[in-house]
Amino acid sequence: MDMIAADDSASQVSDKIKDILYAKSAERVDGYKPNVANSLFGDQESADEIEAEVDKAAAVIAGQPEAETEVEDESEE
Numbered sequence: 106m107d108m109i110a111a112d113d114s115a116s117q118v119s120d121k122i123k124d125i126l127y128a129k130s131a132e133r134v135d136g137y138k139p140n141v142a143n144s145l146f147g148d149q150e151s152a153d154e155i156e157a158e159v160d161k162a163a164a165v166i167a168g169q170p171e172a173e174t175e176v177e178d179e180s181e182e
Contacts, residue, residue, distance in 0.1 A: 108118045 108121060
């Protein structure tokens with residue numbers, strides 16, 4: 106409104122309106138990003154869960170049957 110009252114050119118007023126609308130829409134998009142990422146990719150496994158799976162796989166590769174590794178894990182707790 107100030108620009109119109111100051112008799113600025115129509116293109117300057119239009120550019121300023123576009124800038125303001127772009128800034129507002131960018132804020133909204135940034136606000137929705139976490140929700141969209143979670144809906145697309147779901148909850149990601151934590152690093153501890155991944156490490157536990159890697160340890161189990163390593164034990165199987167080393168020749169320990171999976172049942173033995175589970176028993177060892179339970180006895181350690």
